[in-house]
Amino acid sequence: MTPDAIRRVNATLDRCDLEALAAAFHRHLFSAHPELREIFPDDVVALRRKFGDELRAIAAAIVDLDGFVTRTRELGQRHAGYGVGHDHYAPVGAALIAAFESELPDVEPADLDAWRRAFTLVAETMMEGASANPFSGVGSS
Ligand code: HEM
Secondary structure (H helix, E strand, O other): OOHHHHHHHHHHHHHOOHHHHHHHHHHHHHHHOHHHHHHOOOOHHHHHHHHHHHHHHHHHHHHOHHHHHHHHHHHHHHHHHHOOOHHHHHHHHHHHHHHHHHHOOOOOHHHHHHHHHHHHHHHHHHHHHHHOOOOOOOOOO
8 A cells, every 4th residue: 555545544534424434334235235234233333333443444454564464364264253255345345435435525536546455455364364274275265
């Protein structure tokens, strides 16, 4: 990630009403993928808080290069435990971008690009962590 992209990721987050962004994200995600609703908690308030945690985790991961891979691999392992599969990452990334577009009218294409890159970077290492198998050799999937 370039310093400009990292700045954009944090600046868009600071400009957002996270509650409204969370609501928009869930609207986009669950209308496109209703089957994903059941792996999240029922409680809508907990759900919105979780969303904020997820965005902050992305913003924190991309600036902490030393801790990055360890943190995101572990995060990915925990997600496998929540029932999150590799196929779920792309729809979540798309719903996130759609939420920024609908909730931040002045969002710039470069801001959305920065988020796409940050999400992809984090998601890739999470998926790698989720597939980590102590009995397998190098990358079997
Ligand atoms: C870049 C991608 C993602 C990041 C950074 C992320 C981050 C987080 C964080 C920080 C938590 C709080 C719990 C913990 O630390 O283990 C969490 C929980 C959770 N995330 Fe994600 N997440 C991502 C992608 C996804 C995807 C693709 C799904 C699946 C649709 C998902 C579903 C969940 C669920 C179900 C929980 C637990 C809710 C609960 O039972 O309390 N996340 N995520």
